[in-house]
Amino acid sequence: MMLRHGTRTLTSNKTNIQRLLQHKDFVVSVFGTNLTKSEIWKCPTKVFEGNVYIVSQEKDQDRKHTKAAIKRILQSTVVGFDTETAVIFPRRTSSPHLIGLVQIATENDVILWRLRCKKKYIWNEFPTVLKRILKDRDIMKVGNGTYDDLKHLYETYNISVSNMVDNQTIAKDIGYNKIGLVALAAQLYGWKINKKEQLSNWEVPELSESQIQYASTDAWVSLKIYQELSKMSKTLQGNPIRGTSSFDHILRQEAKFDADFLLSLDLFGEKMSTKKGDLNESVLKRQRPRLSFDASDYDLSESLSSNETKLNSKINEVVKREDIPFVYQAV
Numbered sequence: 001m002m003l004r005h006g007t008r009t010l011t012s013n014k015t016n017i018q019r020l021l022q023h024k025d026f027v028v029s030v031f032g033t034n035l036t037k038s039e040i041w042k043c044p045t046k047v048f049e050g051n052v053y054i055v056s057q058e059k060d061q062d063r064k065h066t067k068a069a070i071k072r073i074l075q076s077t078v079v080g081f082d083t084e085t086a087v088i089f090p091r092r093t094s095s096p097h098l099i100g101l102v103q104i105a106t107e108n109d110v111i112l113w114r115l116r117c118k119k120k121y122i123w124n125e126f127p128t129v130l131k132r133i134l135k136d137r138d139i140m141k142v143g144n145g146t147y148d149d150l151k152h153l154y155e156t157y158n159i160s161v162s163n164m165v166d167n168q169t170i171a172k173d174i175g176y177n178k179i180g181l182v183a184l185a186a187q188l189y190g191w192k193i194n195k196k197e198q199l200s201n202w203e204v205p206e207l208s209e210s211q212i213q214y215a216s217t218d219a220w221v222s223l224k225i226y227q228e229l230s231k232m233s234k235t236l237q238g239n240p241i242r243g244t245s246s247f248d249h250i251l252r253q254e255a256k257f258d259a260d261f262l263l264s265l266d267l268f269g270e271k272m273s274t275k276k277g278d279l280n281e282s283v284l285k286r287q288r289p290r291l292s293f294d295a296s297d298y299d300l301s302e303s304l305s306s307n308e309t310k311l312n313s314k315i316n317e318v319v320k321r322e323d324i325p326f327v328y329q330a331v
Contacts, residue, residue, distance in 0.1 A: 035186050046191035047213050048220040050108040056122055061129055069109040070129055080105030080223030081141040083149045084202045084215055097152040100202035103219035104133060110216035116203050126157050137162045140243045142226035144168060144181040163243035170229040185221050188228045193221055
């Protein structure tokens with residue numbers, strides 16, 4: 001049996017067919033969902049209505065209610081995760097992306113850890129409690145489109161996140177085409193999520209009510225999306241969702257970058273074999289994402305060897321062609 005949805009095809013054996021038939025109404029609801037932007041816009045706006053705690057310094061974590069919320073997070077098996085970054089203009093700057101806020105959400109609580117204010121770091125060291133949460137392998141952190149969040153956390157603060165799950169990966173595996181947070185919230189719950197504060201100044205002395213509402217809602221909605229997607233995944237695939245390290249997420253995405261680049265080289269080679277011309281600017285300008293790793297923290301050999309070998313082979317093959325002025329910068 002071939003179940004086709006958009007560009008995705010699911011091949012099911014007899015057991016899976018029986019499972020799908022048992023949940024046929026559910027399957028139809030999943031694969032029949034494809035809201036347009038105008039339909040999403042008509043959905044009622046949803047905001048987080050629970051408790052929000054802002055932590056800007058060590059003593060904030062010791063306040064009675066904040067301390068109780070932190071305890072609930074440490075006792076949780078799954079929490080919502082998100083970050084907010086100070087936007088640097090012009091966007092094509094070589095400066096690092098400076099995460100100014102990290103949000104952790106449970107069903108009824110969201111804690112906002114402020115890391116930067118007025119272009120300066122607030123903390124002498126990364127907040128100990130937040131670091132403990134991010135590194136705790138017994139607490140699954142779920143977010144939406146987490147590659148940049150994880151990469152910037154590592155680059156800026158040398159923090160790697162354990163037991164991380166990206167909702168977009170689950171949604172793709174299920175068969176959704178639209179996998180952004182706004183689209184998934186609308187498709188799964190009929191909610192509209194307001195994103196107007198996304199590019200606001202997250203390093204202001206005091207966050208506005210609108211910023212606090214936006215930041216807390218984003219992390220909480222990521223948790224709610226995961227709760228629904230995990231049910232779907234278990235129904236369709238029968239396997240529990242497992243989190244991985246931030247390194248694994250980053251490497252998988254960079255492997256995809258390399259795979260896409262290899263494909264562009266293959267297409268370019270086919271084009272050049274029949275027609276001479278200049279290199280496509282996007283290929284010439286392309287650079288692999290820059291990220292360094294501590295070998296003692298993570299073994300890269302298995303994850304990178306296959307794609308790296310293919311990439312290097314393809315680069316060498318192209319560079320050796322005297323008729324092509326090809327330049328590739330590997331970092």
